[in-house]
Amino acid sequence: xxxxxxxxxxxxxxxxxxxxxxxxTDSSSTYLYWYxxxxxxxxxxxxxxxxxxxxxxxxxxxxxxNKKDKHLSLRIADTQTGDSAxxxxxxxxxxxxxxxxxxxxxxLVTP
Amino acid sequence: DSGVTQTPxxxxxxxxxxxxxxxxxxxxxxxxxxxQQSLDQGLQFLIQYYNGEERAKGNILExxxxxxxPDLHSELNLSSLELGDSALYFCASSPGEGxxxxxxxxxxxxxxx
Numbered sequence: 001x002x003x004x005x006x007x008x009x010x011x012x013x014x015x016x017x018x019x020x021x022x023x024x025t026d027s028s029s030t031y032l033y034w035y036x037x038x039x040x041x042x043x044x045x046x047x048x049x050x051x052x053x054x055x056x057x058x059x060x061x062x063x064x065x066n067k068k069d070k071h072l073s074l075r076i077a078d079t080q081t082g083d084s085a086x087x088x089x090x091x092x093x094x095x096x097x098x099x100x101x102x103x104x105x106x107x108l109v110t111p
Numbered sequence: 112d113s114g115v116t117q118t119p120x121x122x123x124x125x126x127x128x129x130x131x132x133x134x135x136x137x138x139x140x141x142x143x144x145x146x147q148q149s150l151d152q153g154l155q156f157l158i159q160y161y162n163g164e165e166r167a168k169g170n171i172l173e174x175x176x177x178x179x180x181p182d183l184h185s186e187l188n189l190s191s192l193e194l195g196d197s198a199l200y201f202c203a204s205s206p207g208e209g210x211x212x213x214x215x216x217x218x219x220x221x222x223x224x
Contacts, residue, residue, distance in 0.1 A: 031210040042113060042201055042215035043154075088154065097210055098144055098167050103153035 004102035006089055011108045018076040020105045022089030025070070032065065033090040033099065034074045043088065046074070076107075084109045114138065115216035117202050123222045129190040132219045136183055136204030142166070143185040144205075144213060145177055149198040160185055161208055192223045 005023040012018045024032060030051045035043040049056045049063045049072070056063045062075040072089055086106050090099040114137035124130055136143050145157040147170075156169035160179035171177075174192075179185045189196060199220050203213040 035215075040217075042115070042217050043203075044113075044215070045212045048210075048212075092210060097142075097205070097208060098156040098159050098169060099213065100156065101146075101154040 004089055004091060004100055006087075006102035006105045008103065009106050009108070011110065012079050014079060014081055014109055014111050016079055018074075018079045018083070018107055018109075020074045020076075020087050020089075020107065022072040022074075022102055023070055024072060024089065024091045024102075025100070026091055031092045032063075032072050033092075034061075034063065034072075035088040035090060035101075037086045037088065037104065039085075046087075079107075079109050081109045081111060083107060113214040113216060115202060115204050115214050117200075117216035117219050119219060120217065121220050121222075123224065124192060125224055126192055126194060128192050128223075129188065130192065130221065132187040132189070132200050132202075132221075134185045134187070134202030134204075134216060136185070136202075137214050140204035140206050140214070141183065142205045142208060142211075143179055143183070144203040145171075145185070145187050146201040146203065147198045148201060148218070149195075152198075154201075157187070166208070189221070194223050197221055197223045 033048040034046045060077045064073045086104040088104045089102040116135045141162045148154045157171040159167040177187045199218045201218045203215045205211040
């Protein structure tokens with residue numbers, strides 16, 4: 001599929017907020033997802049948002065959706081060292097609900 | 112632990128060979144997805160099965176094939192292997208055909224030498 005764009009790397013200090021940005025491709029995407037991948041592990045769903053929503057909050061996570069610009073962001077409040085991982089943005093574009101992933105943003109949290 | 116199992120964890124083989132990767136979905140899940148993760152291409156969708164039937168195809172090469180068996184486990188067959196096929200292959204499962212969470216297995220790391 002076409003490319004879902006993410007910045008490749010983000011470094012923040014422990015306790016700060018992290019904001020990971022994503023630009024997706026399909027304006028008709030109904031579901032947009034954030035997945036987390038820790039070293040040596042598979043992907044874990046963090047949160048998702050329906051396209052009829054502008055914002056979704058789930059504990060320390062806030063997802064913002066700008067449909068006009070096809071822009072999705074994930075904010076992690078009070079970032080901890082355990083949040084260091086690769087974060088993938090994904091959209092559903094295929095029939096059957098398979099996902100089109102970005103290349104991932106590597107988040108490094110320093111003490 | 113997602114409940115999705117994949118075997119083997121690591122596989123090293125030579126160019127031109129054929130390998131089979133196996134996936135067991137979470138109990139009760141009917142959909143299985145295969146993804147390939149490589150440094151240059153990122154995470155790419157290959158193919159999806161639902162209850163034994165092929166449902167969607169992504170960037171899957173003709174040298175690759177898959178199937179889902181009556182017990183719902185799935186196998187991904189990779190043949191005439193090339194160096195560029197070296198990657199992590201993930202299987203994911205979900206309960207059905209809706210926008211459900213996909214649960215990912217730990218992956219099989221394939222190295223082609």
